[in-house]
Amino acid sequence: MRGLIGFGFGLVALAAPALAQTAPQPPATPNVSAETAVAKRYVAEGKVPGIVILTGRPDGTVTIVSEGRIADEATAHAADADSLWRVYSMTKPLTGIAAMILVEEGKLKLDQPISDFIPAFKNMKVLVDPSKDLTSRPATRPITVRNLLTHTAGLGYNIITKGPLLAEYNRLGINPAQVNAEMEVQMAAARPDSLEEFANRTATLPLIADPGAKWSYSIGLDVLGRVIEVASGVKFDEFVNTRILKPLKMNESYWTVPADKVGNFATVYAFVGTARVPADPAASSIYLKKPEFPYGGAGLVMSAHDYDRFLHMLLNGGALDGARILKPETVALAMSNLLPAGADTSILNETGKDTGVQLGFGAGGSIYLNDAPSGPGKGTYGWGGAAGTIAWVDPVHKVRAVAMINLFGDTPLKREVSKAVYADLAR
Structure with a gap:
């Protein structure tokens, strides 16, 4: 599927x-x-x-x-x-436009580290060889709001990512989407029960590239939802x-x-x-x-x-x-x-x-x-x-x-x- x-x-x-x-x-x-x-x-x-x-x-x-x-x-x-x-x-x-509302209001800045809103993203690691194992090194720069908006955060996506990192995404339930009732039985069992926990779990995993280095389709806009609710003080969907x-x-x-x-x-x-x-x-x-x-x-x-x-x-x-x-x-x-x-x-x-x-x-x-x-x-x-x-x-x-x-x-x-x-x- x-x-x-x-x-x-x-x-x-x-x-x-x-x-x-x-x-x-x-x-x-x-x-x-x-x-x-x-x-x-x-x-x-x-x-x-x-x-x-x-x-x-x-x-x-x-x-x-x-x-x-x-x-x-x-x-x-x-x-x-x-x-x-x-x-x-x-x-x-x-x-993306929801985030830009907060940029206009001064509650977010495009080049602001997202660790200001989600501290778990403070010290990210980057995979040395994504196809081989989860060996990682420190990221050269922090993930910013701009990175989340543009799929340049170095985050993965369980429909794109491969290898050992995909296994970790699946283990931790980093699957922010609904497909059908049959698939949801398995997906929901592993998925975090809040946007906060989803973001925090994501932060425990290494990145596929340094923030800002490359465009790679990702869960960046899902993580941005958590940034939006912290910056605004309002639940993301609200x-x-x-x-x-x-x-x-x-x-x-x-x-x-x-x-x-x-x-x-x-x-x-x-x-x-x-x-x-x-x-x-x-x-x-x-x-x-x-x-x-x-x-x-x-x-x-x-x-x-x-x-x-x-x-x-x-x-x-x-x-x-x-x-x-x-x-x-x-x-x-x-x-x-x-x-x-x-x-x-x-x-x-x-x-x-x-x-x-x-x-x-x-x-x-x-x-x-x-x-x-x-x-x-x-x-x-x-x-x-x-x-x-x-x-x-x-x-x-x-x-x-x-x-x-x-x-x-x-x-x-x-x-x-x-x-x-x-x-x-x-x-």
Whole structure:
């Protein structure tokens, strides 16, 4: 199952449309947009039972393309802008922006050691040979808030990390994500019962690299959740709820799906061979039960409408419908390249190497460092989720977009949606 999940590599989603290698598109007609064509094909070919693509355009209009249903059953609700989807790693940008609220308030500094908030991280060690054993040496510098925001802390991820360190992550329950009820039996047995204990356990393990040395996908945004609650004096999920979700009227976003919302909650699927099977049916989903602690890297269930409101706020410079979340200059900072100088970004850029774009990293999401040919502009900020979801903000073209499916392991849709959005804009 771990191989199906692949939490987060959303950077492949925003490929330059002219260069992306995708399945052939049905010919567009004056009455059928490229986005509609993609959505119809995904459902017609049986990849997913349903899909929603919501795009905010430069002229201020919003288009919503929806096809199919949120599950295979004939009685399942039609997919729409209010349907609920597991967004997994698309939670990370919200956690990043939550941290930026505290940066703006002076309660956090980007280059502040996180040991100021979690003393257990005071004296970290770094593995000498990650493939061999757990022999370690002292880290050359402390982990900072910037490192957590940009996956440069040297932390691992049990979906990425290998060797002896992975065994330690699993032994200590460093697995901040929910998959399904069956897997949760084993995962919850080892997992810490609080965000505080999760962070403290993580601090006992060696790093894979010195802080600031390289970009490596990690649990950094989960650990950042603990930093946020210490710095703010408010529980992490409550902080996100009261400082982002509530003021933006994101009323269909949940850490735990309420029982009365199950009928509008998508089932997540996975392919086993050529068969698409339910991996976490909505009616018995693990997301109906409260987790041990809120997962800042993969914990939210959201509607396309709600995620669009978050994107719209960013595109507006931090405010929406009278609610100001951040100052414009803080939004610009969050959506800038925050990577430490000299950090190795080869892993970050590997999956997008055919796009003609160099990637940086901002507050929990990737950043375009140059314009993509016929695609997203320089400064585009976004990320994707393990089950095929994708979202981004393009300040150059004044575009925001979110696409929702729930299918583990699907990455082609991410590029195809990007290609379709910019093709429709060109038309």
